[in-house]
Amino acid sequence: MSNPHQNPIGELKALLLSGDPRFWDLLDRATRAARDFEEVFLLSALRKKAQARKLSPPKPAKEKIRLAILGGYSLYPLHELIEHLCEMENLPVELWQGDYDNYISEIMDENSGLYEFAPQVIFLLPAERRCMYTGKLTDARGAQQAEARGVVDGLLDLARRVNEKTGAEVITTNFMLPARHDLGAYRSRTLGSDWSFRKWVNLELGLAAPAYLHICDWEFLAHRLGGLAGRDERAWFESKQPCSSALLVELAREAAQLIASLKRAPKKVLVLDLDNTLWGGVVADDGLEGIELGDTSPRGEAFKAFQKYIVSLKQRGVLLAVCSKNDFAKAAEPFERHPDMVLRMEDIVCFKANWEPKSENIRAMAPELNLGLDSFVFVDDNPAEIEIVRQFAPEVTTILLGPDPADYVAQLADCRLFEPKSITGEDAQRTSQYRSDAQRKALEATVTDMVSYLESLQMEAVISEFTPVDVPRLSQLINKSNQFNLTTRRRSEAEVIAVMNDPNFAGYSVRLKDRFGDHGLIGIVIGEKCGETMQVDTWLMSCRVLKRQVEEETLNELVRLTQARGGRRVKGIYLPTAKNEMVRDFYSRMGFTLIAESETKREFELRLESFQPVPTKIKIIRRAYEPS
Amino acid sequence: MNQAEVIAQLQSIFDTVFLEPVVLTPAISAKDVPEWDSLTHISLMVAVEKSFGVRFRVGEVENAKNIGDFADLILKRKQEP
Numbered sequence: 262m263s264n265p266h267q268n269p270i271g272e273l274k275a276l277l278l279s280g281d282p283r284f285w286d287l288l289d290r291a292t293r294a295a296r297d298f299e300e301v302f303l304l305s306a307l308r309k310k311a312q313a314r315k316l317s318p319p320k321p322a323k324e325k326i327r328l329a330i331l332g333g334y335s336l337y338p339l340h341e342l343i344e345h346l347c348e349m350e351n352l353p354v355e356l357w358q359g360d361y362d363n364y365i366s367e368i369m370d371e372n373s374g375l376y377e378f379a380p381q382v383i384f385l386l387p388a389e390r391r392c393m394y395t396g397k398l399t400d401a402r403g404a405q406q407a408e409a410r411g412v413v414d415g416l417l418d419l420a421r422r423v424n425e426k427t428g429a430e431v432i433t434t435n436f437m438l439p440a441r442h443d444l445g446a447y448r449s450r451t452l453g454s455d456w457s458f459r460k461w462v463n464l465e466l467g468l469a470a471p472a473y474l475h476i477c478d479w480e481f482l483a484h485r486l487g488g489l490a491g492r493d494e495r496a497w498f499e500s501k502q503p504c505s506s507a508l509l510v511e512l513a514r515e516a517a518q519l520i521a522s523l524k525r526a527p528k529k530v531l532v533l534d535l536d537n538t539l540w541g542g543v544v545a546d547d548g549l550e551g552i553e554l555g556d557t558s559p560r561g562e563a564f565k566a567f568q569k570y571i572v573s574l575k576q577r578g579v580l581l582a583v584c585s586k587n588d589f590a591k592a593a594e595p596f597e598r599h600p601d602m603v604l605r606m607e608d609i610v611c612f613k614a615n616w617e618p619k620s621e622n623i624r625a626m627a628p629e630l631n632l633g634l635d636s637f638v639f640v641d642d643n644p645a646e647i648e649i650v651r652q653f654a655p656e657v658t659t660i661l662l663g664p665d666p667a668d669y670v671a672q673l674a675d676c677r678l679f680e681p682k683s684i685t686g687e688d689a690q691r692t693s694q695y696r697s698d699a700q701r702k703a704l705e706a707t708v709t710d711m712v713s714y715l716e717s718l719q720m721e722a723v724i725s726e727f728t729p730v731d732v733p734r735l736s737q738l739i740n741k742s743n744q745f746n747l748t749t750r751r752r753s754e755a756e757v758i759a760v761m762n763d764p765n766f767a768g769y770s771v772r773l774k775d776r777f778g779d780h781g782l783i784g785i786v787i788g789e790k791c792g793e794t795m796q797v798d799t800w801l802m803s804c805r806v807l808k809r810q811v812e813e814e815t816l817n818e819l820v821r822l823t824q825a826r827g828g829r830r831v832k833g834i835y836l837p838t839a840k841n842e843m844v845r846d847f848y849s850r851m852g853f854t855l856i857a858e859s860e861t862k863r864e865f866e867l868r869l870e871s872f873q874p875v876p877t878k879i880k881i882i883r884r885a886y887e888p889s
Numbered sequence: 890m891n892q893a894e895v896i897a898q899l900q901s902i903f904d905t906v907f908l909e910p911v912v913l914t915p916a917i918s919a920k921d922v923p924e925w926d927s928l929t930h931i932s933l934m935v936a937v938e939k940s941f942g943v944r945f946r947v948g949e950v951e952n953a954k955n956i957g958d959f960a961d962l963i964l965k966r967k968q969e970p
Contacts (some may be wrong), residue, residue: 270905277908299932299939303906338928495947691895786899849924 266528270300273307277316284311292349298506301513302338305345310678323353326520329380331359331367333388334503342513342773343384345656350521361501362388368423376426381424382523384477384516385433386503387416387420390438393460398444400452405452406461413465420474423778432519434485434512435463437504440487440488481510518677528658529632529676531574532623532864533584534641535592535614538662538669539571540564550729555601556781557733559717565668568603570670575608579679580630582611584622586646588616600730600782601605619646620653638678713880715810718775722811724818727768734782735770739799743840746801747833747847765790766798767822769885771815773806780806784815788822788831795823797833810877816851817874818884825886835863890967895941895960902936915957943967 269291276284288308295301312318330336330343334360347354357378359367364385367375392412394405420431433555436459448454450635463480470476483491486508493719496502500799504512521752536543541553541560553561575581576870585592592614596606606612611629619639627634632657636830641647650659660676662669727735736754760766771784783806797819802811823831833848835841845863849855852872853865892915900913907924911917919925925933938944943966953959 274908297935297939299935302928302932307908341928495945498947499951500931506931626890703911 269294270303270307273304277307277311277314278458280314280316280463284316289349296370296507296510298342298510301342301345301510305341308348316426318668320689323351325353325355326379326524327357327379327381328354328520329357329375329378329382330357330384330385330386331364331375332384332434332503333362333391334363334386335361335501336386339503339509339513342510342517344567345401346513346517347520350517352517352521352524353609354520365419368419369696371426371649375423380427380429382520383427383429383431384520385419385431386421387433387436389459394453394458396453398447398451400453402452405458407460409452409461410465412462413469416466417469417471417474421471421539421887424473424818430475430523432472432475432477432516433466437479437483437491438488440483440492461479464638470575475523477512477515477519479512482515483508486511487496522680526636527680528579528638529636530580530626530630530638531571531679532584532626532637532639532657533571533583534643534646535583535587535595535640537666538640538782539568540595540599541666542626544595545588549594549599550732552594552595552599554599555734557737558820560666561601563669565601565603567666567669567673570673570816572603572608574673574679577679577681579610580610582626583609583629584619584626585614586616586619587614598730616786618649618653620650620657623650623654623657638676640673693886718809718878720773720775720809720879722814722879723772723882724814724885725770725772725883727757729758729761731770731782732761733756735768735785738785738801738803742801742803744839744843745806746799747797747806747844748799748836749838749841750799752799760787766796767826769818771802771811771818773809773811773879784811786815786819788819790823790826790828793827793829795819795826795828795831797831810875810879812847812851813875813877814879814881817877820867820869820872820874822885829869831867831869833865833867835865836861837863890964892957892960892964895963896939896956899937899956899960899963902940906933907937913956915960916955918955937963941967944956 264297266765269287273284273287273291288304288311292301292304295304326347328343328347330340340356340358344354344356355520356465357375359375364387367373394400394408396404396408407552416433419435422430423429438459439455444454444456448456463478467476467478483504491504491508493502493505496505502509533539536545539554541564544552554564554648554853555561571581583592584600589612593606593612594603596604611626613626615622619641623637623639625635627637634654635658637654637657639647639650639657639833640660640662641650644661647659647661649724650657658678660672662672725731732754736752736757739750739752739757741882757768760768767788767790768787769786770782771878773784780803784804785799788795789798790796800815802815819831823829829853831853833853835845835848837845848863848865848867851867855863856866857864896913896915903911903913906929907922909924911922911924916946918931934945934950941963943963944960949962950959953962
């Protein structure tokens with residue numbers, strides 16, 4: 262198969278001259294890959310020549326959308342790019358172009374060519390030179406705000422008029438921001454600067470736009486490309502171009518995307534591969550402990566971040582499914598038992614792990630979910646699986662993940678397949694719900710006493726004996742904690758495993774979550790039983806959760822385990838380092854008695870007959886060495 | 890680089906942009922090439938600036954009467970530091 266990134270032009274010309282219909286597939290792929298203005302333009306020219314030669318396109322011709330483009334700039338050659346990109350989306354357009362900077366009268370005059378054309382979609386590019394504050398930088402804020410609101414109202418009025426007269430959907434650009442240092446830091450201290458004024462107008466316009474008005478976010482597009490790269494003063498002076506040719510391509514792509522989204526529903530189901538997609542490695546080979554997932558390694562973090570992004574899609578209403586070539590039990594295990602899995606079984610509406618071709622598995626999902634195959638998007642890191650689905654379930658949109666899991670989130674976030682449609686009545690109703698949420702938060706912000714604050718956090722802790730899955734994270738925390746660390750004893754993974762397997766040791770970890778999120782594994786204690794004494798070999802904690810009563814619950818657990826093993830006292834030591842001064846008096850604060858002290862060591866003792874468990878606001882979900 | 894070398898490099902750009910082959914000579918101009926309309930002209934100029942690593946000043950491209958003139962303009966801009 263040819264690579265569209267390597268000069269597709271020559272190959273396209275050859276296919277065109279020999280009348281080969283494979284021209285269209287290559288043209289489609291080349292258009293998607295093209296970023297340069299001249300390349301898109303050239304592809305457009307080739308498309309027109311192919312159409313003139315009646316080289317038959319693969320898809321049946323559709324009725325053309327009547328699209329009017331008008332604005333405060335030369336719309337030439339923008340129209341050409343938009344036409345080409347719409348054609349390649351299989352949405353052919355019939356174009357009407359307004360005259361340079363004539364959009365206001367074209368909309369106001371009922372006898373203008375615009376109304377004669379009877380557009381179904383209008384793309385409006387209002388002139389940025391009409392979006393400037395006309396007074397002084399030092400004018401009162403109210404006057405500047407009023408003028409900005411006036412610009413917004415003027416645009417809303419144009420959109421309303423043209424929509425009322427034609428029934429057309431209206432797409433309008435907002436305004437690019439300046440990219441020069443002019444005014445320096447002062448630019449953000451007044452609404453009178455172009456920078457602040459346009460930002461304000463853009464915000465107000467977006468928030469006030471009615472359902473028929475769609476914002477083509479030029480500010481965002483220029484930001485994405487780079488402010489300076491988006492500007493071209495020469496092109497303005499020579500031919501009234503709105504921006505650089507590079508940004509013009511992005512603007513045309515966005516316009517085509519918005520037009521397509523008027524006609525098409527967003528995708529509904531995201532079908533996920535497992536191995537090397539949701540975690541690093543192969544769970545059936547590497548085992549639950551061996552897969553890369555979680556905060557122990559950079560790769561593990563990247564996969565966890567990808568899962569978090571997928572959960573955010575689910576919260577937006579996207580259904581999640583799994584399709585993996587795997588033994589079902591092995592594929593399901595991480596979802597059920599891996600502590601760092603963000604995705605859980607209950608997040609997945611359809612879980613296929615077997616040895617059937619993935620195209621067949623996805624085909625089987627459609628009737629189960631009562632959705633068309635064209636609502637499905639399939640994500641995999643393996644090009645062979647993507648190819649099978651492309652060939653045998655061509656209605657499914659496929660995404661081949663790149664070689665680096667760090668880029669997975671970006672790939673999905675840029676895929677443009679799951680963007681919410683315009684506001685519906687239901688969305689609007691949700692506002693009241695948000696409002697009560699906001700009130701609740703405001704109430705909590707006023708909570709002043711510590712106990713109510715801790716209660717409002719709705720903390721939950723899971724205390725667990727050391728487990729093989731946790732070994733990397735345990736060792737990592739043991740080797741990097743400095744401040745809240747009583748003994749600063751370091752241990753390799755092998756040494757942690759040795760502790761785990763030695764019945765004289767009691768090792769446990771604490772995980773904490775609260776209503777704002779999951780803090781993960783944040784505390785570790787290792788006790789060594791010597792006769793009736795439990796010696797605390799290691800006690801460390803992540804400083805993020807200090808003073809949240811985790812200390813108290815950790816001690817409660819230590820006492821419980823000591824009693825369970827027939828112990829009568831707990832002995833704690835503090836070994837000072839350059840960094841652990843904060844826990845010098847920790848044991849005293851927890852009710853221990855200082856029994857010996859030297860330059861290099863402080864020893865404490867807690868007699869259990871006098872100890873009462875400390876009540877806290879943390880709900881303990883599970884305790885160590887107990888069946889879960 | 891001389892005018893002939895510039896024209897040779899231009900030839901390869903024209904070969905990409907135009908479907909029908911055009912043989913460039915110093916005397917040739919837009920009106921001699923049916924495919925060379927104002928739309929093609931814009932993408933031709935973007936491609937030329939990229940290929941030669943030059944940036945023309947405002948208004949000066951339209952003063953070039955033919956390919957020879959245009960090649961001289963490219964040379965002039967290329968010689969700038």
